[in-house]
Amino acid sequence: KPHQFWETQPMPNINELDSLKPGPIQEGILAEVRQDPYNLISKFEWCNVDLRNDEQAQQVYTLLKENYVEDDDNMFRFDYSIDFLRWALLPPGQHPDWIVGVKVNQKLVGFITGIPVTLHIENQQTKVKMTEINFLCVHKKIRANRLAPVLIKEITRRVHIKNMWQAVYTAGIVVPTPISQTRYYHRSLNAKKLIEVGFSSLSARQTISRQQKLYKLPEEPKTQGLRPMKKKDVAQVTKLLNEYLKQFKLYFKYTEDEVKHWFIPRKDVISTYVVEKEQGVVTDFLSFYNLPSQVIKNPKHTHLRAAYSYYNVATKTPIVQLMYDALILAKNEGYDVFNALDIMENEKFLKELMFCPGDGQLNYYLYNWKLESNMLKPEEIGIVLV
Numbered sequence: 249k250p251h252q253f254w255e256t257q258p259m260p261n262i263n264e265l266d267s268l269k270p271g272p273i274q275e276g277i278l279a280e281v282r283q284d285p286y287n288l289i290s291k292f293e294w295c296n297v298d299l300r301n302d303e304q305a306q307q308v309y310t311l312l313k314e315n316y317v318e319d320d321d322n323m324f325r326f327d328y329s330i331d332f333l334r335w336a337l338l339p340p341g342q343h344p345d346w347i348v349g350v351k352v353n354q355k356l357v358g359f360i361t362g363i364p365v366t367l368h369i370e371n372q373q374t375k376v377k378m379t380e381i382n383f384l385c386v387h388k389k390i391r392a393n394r395l396a397p398v399l400i401k402e403i404t405r406r407v408h409i410k411n412m413w414q415a416v417y418t419a420g421i422v423v424p425t426p427i428s429q430t431r432y433y434h435r436s437l438n439a440k441k442l443i444e445v446g447f448s449s450l451s452a453r454q455t456i457s458r459q460q461k462l463y464k465l466p467e468e469p470k471t472q473g474l475r476p477m478k479k480k481d482v483a484q485v486t487k488l489l490n491e492y493l494k495q496f497k498l499y500f501k502y503t504e505d506e507v508k509h510w511f512i513p514r515k516d517v518i519s520t521y522v523v524e525k526e527q528g529v530v531t532d533f534l535s536f537y538n539l540p541s542q543v544i545k546n547p548k549h550t551h552l553r554a555a556y557s558y559y560n561v562a563t564k565t566p567i568v569q570l571m572y573d574a575l576i577l578a579k580n581e582g583y584d585v586f587n588a589l590d591i592m593e594n595e596k597f598l599k600e601l602m603f604c605p606g607d608g609q610l611n612y613y614l615y616n617w618k619l620e621s622n623m624l625k626p627e628e629i630g631i632v633l634v
């Protein structure tokens with residue numbers, strides 16, 4: 249019976265899509281929240297992972313590297329670095345008990361995380377404080393123990409205890425009930441490598457050198473005044489971002505502290521470039537994050553270097569030109585491929601910049617919230633998860 253667990257959760261199911269009124273599906277009652285952790289099968293123990301501790305961070309890194317998400321053909325597996333995980337999971341206001349591990353004999357075998365976010369939903373006046381869930385992972389050797397539902401219930405309990413009742417997350421799979429089904433696209437930067445690792449394939453009439461010519465990029469970006477973001481840009485980037493996101497039906501509200509955390513460049517983690525044509529005036533910015541994939545079995549390459557489009561705000565520069573520069577910058581930083589979802593304004597540049605559709609979709613979920621409209625179009629989504 250599919251979705252045994254998800255049928256028990258406050259998510260709209262097919263026949264409620266028209267009867268539920270917009271807003272929380274279940275009212276949260278703090279006094280009723282279970283105070284103690286959920287029971288685990290014997291020998292399994294809960295732990296709060298301290299990612300600042302090198303040994304514990306290394307354990308998380310290895311669990312994910314060996315057991316986290318693979319592509320549909322099991323040729324690639326995400327290989328999040330420790331620096332990346334510290335960026336993704338230690339934002340301002342983080343709760344230590346929201347980095348949840350399960351250990352057996354001191355070995356990490358299960359993991360799930362939450363970070364605090366403030367989400368603006370459709371036409372709601374108030375923004376909703378909630379959690380963004382990510383990195384649900386169970387070791388390959390202990391799957392089918394029903395550990396994933398317990399990890400989800402435990403992090404839900406730890407969020408409820410803080411009087412928060414909603415969550416946002418994404419998944420490649422479809423479980424009850426997506427609020428949007430987005431598609432991902434790839435733009436080749438290193439055609440030869442993508443063919444060698446099997447990410448791209450050549451049709452009868454194509455050759456490697458033809459592909460390399462087709463995807464060739466200029467040495468330098470076009471936009472005058474484009475430069476790496478610095479601390480002094482935080483105030484302007486915060487205003488640009490918060491203003492830009494208002495056009496979407498789902499978006500986070502960012503404080504300056506959060507913009508500093510999420511956008512100040514970090515080597516091999518996050519790259520952000522601003523456009524400052526006129527002295528002291530930032531008019532646009534682009535950003536992409538570094539998420540390599542391990543190539544599971546390949547004689548020549550161990551990794552695929554992939555840049556993922558993050559947030560891009562074009563107010564004076566045409567979005568196509570800004571993103572063309574993003575491709576050039578990513579190529580110059582050594583990436584093999586540039587990935588993007590068809591969310592926000594991305595449709596405006598995907599075709600023109602020669603992105604190809606991927607073979608899967610990324611579904612967005614909102615826990616314990618009925619939207620006015622059952623589904624949102626990808627272009628109405630203004631949030632990017634890592």
Ligand SMILES: COc1cccc(CC(=N)NC(=O)c2cccnc2OC2CCNCC2)c1
Pocket residue numbers: 317318319320324325326418420432433539541552556587588589608610633634
């Ligand atoms: C190429 O190596 C891969 C290794 C594992 C999975 C996939 C396919 C895939 N599932 N891709 C995405 O989910 C994806 C494609 C484009 C942009 N963002 C994405 O996912 C992000 C956001 C959600 N958390 C993972 C990273 C590809």
